[in-house]
Amino acid sequence: MKRTAINARQLGFFLAFLLPVGKLSELPSLLSGKVGGDLLLPAFLGLTVEFLSLFALFSFTKKTGMGPLAYAEKKNAKLGRVLRVALAAVLLVYSLPFLLDLEKFCNVTFSDTEPTFFSFAPFFILCGFICTKGIKAVGRSADLCPVLFFLPFAMLTVLAFSSADLSSLLPVFEKPLFTNVATFFQTAPFFSSGLLFLPLFDGYHYHEGDEKKIFPLYFTGAAAVLLFLALFYGLYGPLAVSEHYAITKIGMFFPALSTLGRTDLFFVYLITVVLFFFTALPVQLAVGELQKGFQLQNSLLLSTLINLALFFAVLFLNRRYNTVYPFFIKTLAPLYLVVGFLLPLLVYLGILLKRRGQVRVERRNKHAR
Amino acid sequence: MNKTFFSDHQKNINALKRLLPAEDIFFHAFSLISGTPCTLVYADGMVNKGLLGELVLRPLENLKFENDGGMDALKEVLRRELLFPELKETTELNGAAKEVLDGNALLLFGDLTVGFIVGTKMLPVRAVTEPPTDAAVKGPREGFIEDVKTNMVLLRKRLKTGNLRMETSRVGKQSDTAVCLCYLEGIVDPNLKTEIERRLQTVELDCVPDSSYIATVLTERKHSIFRSVGTTERPDVFAAKLAEGRVGVLVDGSPIALTVPFALVEDFQAGEDYYISPFMATVYRVLRLIAVVVALILPAFYLSSQLFKIQLLPLGLTLTIVEGTSRLPLSPSMEIFVVLFVFEVLREASVRMPKYVGSALSIVGALVLGEAAVSAGFLSTPTIIVVAVSGICLYTAPNFVETGSLLRWIFLLVGGSLGPFGIVLSVAFVLYYLITADSFNVPPLSPFSPIISSDLKDSIAKYTMYALNKRPRLFNSKNKTRLKRK
Numbered sequence: 001m002k003r004t005a006i007n008a009r010q011l012g013f014f015l016a017f018l019l020p021v022g023k024l025s026e027l028p029s030l031l032s033g034k035v036g037g038d039l040l041l042p043a044f045l046g047l048t049v050e051f052l053s054l055f056a057l058f059s060f061t062k063k064t065g066m067g068p069l070a071y072a073e074k075k076n077a078k079l080g081r082v083l084r085v086a087l088a089a090v091l092l093v094y095s096l097p098f099l100l101d102l103e104k105f106c107n108v109t110f111s112d113t114e115p116t117f118f119s120f121a122p123f124f125i126l127c128g129f130i131c132t133k134g135i136k137a138v139g140r141s142a143d144l145c146p147v148l149f150f151l152p153f154a155m156l157t158v159l160a161f162s163s164a165d166l167s168s169l170l171p172v173f174e175k176p177l178f179t180n181v182a183t184f185f186q187t188a189p190f191f192s193s194g195l196l197f198l199p200l201f202d203g204y205h206y207h208e209g210d211e212k213k214i215f216p217l218y219f220t221g222a223a224a225v226l227l228f229l230a231l232f233y234g235l236y237g238p239l240a241v242s243e244h245y246a247i248t249k250i251g252m253f254f255p256a257l258s259t260l261g262r263t264d265l266f267f268v269y270l271i272t273v274v275l276f277f278f279t280a281l282p283v284q285l286a287v288g289e290l291q292k293g294f295q296l297q298n299s300l301l302l303s304t305l306i307n308l309a310l311f312f313a314v315l316f317l318n319r320r321y322n323t324v325y326p327f328f329i330k331t332l333a334p335l336y337l338v339v340g341f342l343l344p345l346l347v348y349l350g351i352l353l354k355r356r357g358q359v360r361v362e363r364r365n366k367h368a369r
Numbered sequence: 370m371n372k373t374f375f376s377d378h379q380k381n382i383n384a385l386k387r388l389l390p391a392e393d394i395f396f397h398a399f400s401l402i403s404g405t406p407c408t409l410v411y412a413d414g415m416v417n418k419g420l421l422g423e424l425v426l427r428p429l430e431n432l433k434f435e436n437d438g439g440m441d442a443l444k445e446v447l448r449r450e451l452l453f454p455e456l457k458e459t460t461e462l463n464g465a466a467k468e469v470l471d472g473n474a475l476l477l478f479g480d481l482t483v484g485f486i487v488g489t490k491m492l493p494v495r496a497v498t499e500p501p502t503d504a505a506v507k508g509p510r511e512g513f514i515e516d517v518k519t520n521m522v523l524l525r526k527r528l529k530t531g532n533l534r535m536e537t538s539r540v541g542k543q544s545d546t547a548v549c550l551c552y553l554e555g556i557v558d559p560n561l562k563t564e565i566e567r568r569l570q571t572v573e574l575d576c577v578p579d580s581s582y583i584a585t586v587l588t589e590r591k592h593s594i595f596r597s598v599g600t601t602e603r604p605d606v607f608a609a610k611l612a613e614g615r616v617g618v619l620v621d622g623s624p625i626a627l628t629v630p631f632a633l634v635e636d637f638q639a640g641e642d643y644y645i646s647p648f649m650a651t652v653y654r655v656l657r658l659i660a661v662v663v664a665l666i667l668p669a670f671y672l673s674s675q676l677f678k679i680q681l682l683p684l685g686l687t688l689t690i691v692e693g694t695s696r697l698p699l700s701p702s703m704e705i706f707v708v709l710f711v712f713e714v715l716r717e718a719s720v721r722m723p724k725y726v727g728s729a730l731s732i733v734g735a736l737v738l739g740e741a742a743v744s745a746g747f748l749s750t751p752t753i754i755v756v757a758v759s760g761i762c763l764y765t766a767p768n769f770v771e772t773g774s775l776l777r778w779i780f781l782l783v784g785g786s787l788g789p790f791g792i793v794l795s796v797a798f799v800l801y802y803l804i805t806a807d808s809f810n811v812p813p814l815s816p817f818s819p820i821i822s823s824d825l826k827d828s829i830a831k832y833t834m835y836a837l838n839k840r841p842r843l844f845n846s847k848n849k850t851r852l853k854r855k
Contacts (some may be wrong), residue, residue, distance in 0.1 A: 002510075007819075009820065010819070015467040104791050105691050107507070109789075109790075110677060110678060110788050110789045110790035110793070111678060111790070112677065112678055112679055112680065112790055113677075115788075119787055119788075120790075122787060122791065122794055123794060123799075125798075126794055126797055126798050126801070127800065129801065129802070130801055133805050136805075137801070137804060137805050138818065140804040140805070140812065140814075140818045140819050141517065141800075141801065141804055141817050142819070143804075143817065144800060144814070144817065144818045145821045147817075193682075200801065214566055257681060258684075259684070259846050260680055260683050261680065261681055261682045261683035261684070261686070261687075262678075265678070265680070265789075266681075269789060269793045271793075273796055273797045273800065276793070276794065276797045277797065277801070296852060319509040
């Protein structure tokens with residue numbers, strides 16, 4: 001059996017327990033603000049799109065035995081390297097809204113008062129360290145996530161359940177379908193994980209029956225996101241729009257917490273560890289792609305430079321958060337969708353057509369003989 | 370360069386005296402009835418003189434021997450007269466000198482170009498007792514001692530198989546310490562053994578006073594605060610680890626045996642876990658894990674919640690803390706740092722002090738000092754409780770104390786300066802470090818990351834003996850089965 005940097009179980013755990021965490025912070029309030037009780041519909045649409053890109057890349061890897069980037073590099077080394085550098089650039093841009101969100105999330109979750117931006121700076125040390133590690137480390141971190149994500153998530157869900165009024169989600173389709181679809185487009189970065197799958201599938205090799213592990217685990221993660229969104233809206237109703245960083249606020253109304261203190265935050269802190277891994281992931285993958293693209297040996301220097309640049313970028317953009325954030329989320333949404341959704345679909349269709357062509361030629365040759 | 374013996378008795382004696390000029394090396398000269406000069410060379414206090422007199426000198430006293438049959442005739446005579454099981458020959462002066470320093474006696478006959486090593490070594494060793502750092506309520510009471518030969522016997526007693534290999538080599542330019550590599554042939558991964566041998570050859574040490582020196586040589590990440598070599602004082606644990614596919618290292622002069630590869634989860638497992646019900650073993654392991662987590666982060670969270678996130682604490686506790694700390698001269702950070710510092714000082718002092726003073730010191734330190742500090746309004750009760758709980762909890766995993774203590778300081782510093790954010794960030798950092806810091810191709814967090822489902826049966830959970838019928842996959846053992854039902 002070929003040894004892989006990330007195996008099917010790790011990929012599955014990544015999809016089930018690491019990927020959803022990016023959708024539990026700012027996305028719920030964004031969706032609530034746009035479609036209210038219909039928030040599950042654009043989320044479902046987004047998850048479907050995300051699944052399609054996963055399916056496309058998985059099938060591509062299954063058919064070719066390698067990820068699309070490695071395939072491109074095999075066919076044309078120069079083109080492959082250019083694609084890697086381009087993807088790295090997109091990944092770095094993609095990481096910015098998540099970094100901005102994380103900074104605000106940390107302020108809300110970890111402090112009673114507003115700390116200075118510089119107290120968030122140590123995150124870039126962690127990020128820099130993570131960036132020196134390869135895809136193998138992503139797989140191993142995913143292995144930790146059932147404990148770090150699933151158990152606290154389950155606890156928070158239990159805490160939220162008693163206070164949530166799920167009837168706030170009714171009636172379904174309160175907003176027109178167009179609004180729901182438009183909302184999906186306006187929150188596309190949260191569902192553009194295809195961007196992350198592209199480099200990840202470079203470290204994965206298909207083995208018989210892997211789809212039985214990977215797809216059900218993706219659906220588990222997707223179900224967890226939908227359940228969370230439903231509970232969040234059930235808890236806050238129309239007020240959900242102003243309740244940013246939902247994961248911090250989902251369990252706070254559990255009656256016992258008034259006497260126990262905010263012990264729900266300990267579960268949130270565990271999930272935050274996963275959130276740190278998730279937020280660092282695009283940067284980590286970008287560093288990996290740049291390293292391969294420019295054929296660099298030393299990842300430490302590259303990682304330091306990129307994280308330093310990101311630190312200053314976040315420091316600068318943080319002051320113009322209200323202007324910048326919609327730019328990254330809405331204006332750049334087509335870019336993420338093209339690279340994270342269309343590109344995987346196109347490469348899959350491309351390989352599918354190529355295979356069919358080959359089969360046709362083989363058949364013709366057989367007849368000719 | 371290795372010199373060989375001369376064909377002149379006096380020249381050999383002179384050469385050996387040059388090699389062994391120390392005053393504790395005795396050169397006992399005597400003659401056979403035939404007048405052949407003989408010399409017995411030995412290190413004073415390291416040989417069994419009674420045995421030497423009874424089995425060597427007495428038979429030689431009456432030996433009638435003419436050196437006209439050459440070396441072969443002499444060997445034949447010696448074999449007949451000296452009924453000594455450990456008798457070997459050497460032609461090298463340096464080799465002979467080393468044997469003398471090792472505690473054996475060297476016998477020189479006339480002008481022969483060969484010396485006879487008589488295995489009469491008798492080094493002062495302490496008795497085999499219960500290991501002080503690894504005591505158990507159930508299970509064997511024997512522990513390793515400082516003598517490597519005794520330790521090898523203790524191991525052989527438990528693994529009576531020809532597959533148990535004990536390869537001894539010498540490490541240390543000055544100390545010439547015996548280092549014994551133990552493994553079970555057919556079970557151990559040969560690559561692992563080769564890698565250990567390679568690492569041992571990469572460093573030329575001057576002196577090996579303890580096995581920790583060898584552990585440092587075997588460690589891949591020299592600056593890591595996490596150890597990557599397991600240690601035990603118990604022969605039963607050592608034997609069980611070899612049977613799992615690990616390689617063990619016994620070092621002369623050290624009661625601490627080393628085992629590699631090492632996974633962090635071993636720190637939460639005790640030898641006793643295998644002698645009690647698996648359910649109780651699981652409960653104890655979970656307890657240890659929770660206790661260590663509490664020990665590491667409780668002081669940091671207590672401080673950071675006071676400074677950054679008061680919501681974390683229940684209202685009642687907040688009021689108690691406010692009441693206790695409002696009149697204190699120290700800030701919360703300073704207070705907890707002082708208490709933890711005093712705790713570490715007390716711990717260090719009680720370990721180093723003579724036992725009869727140590728117990729008195731811990732009573733004075735823990736009770737009198739704490740009580741007096743609270744009464745004087747210098748420290749608050751909750752802080753002392755937090756540090757005391759943390760201190761006790763850490764000792765549930767004794768092998769993790771050094772690392773844990775350091776991590777506790779780090780978490781406290783980060784928690785005090787950045788709040789809970791700093792603690793969570795540090796935890797993420799430590800976890801990410803651990804998932805990537807492989808040693809001997811074994812990740813420290815295995816079998817949790819990467820998950821090895823079959824090895825999870827003996828990790829924090831402990832399954833029954835029948836469920837553990839396969840050797841841990843982690844060690845890549847050739848022989849996978851360790852239990853078969855008949």
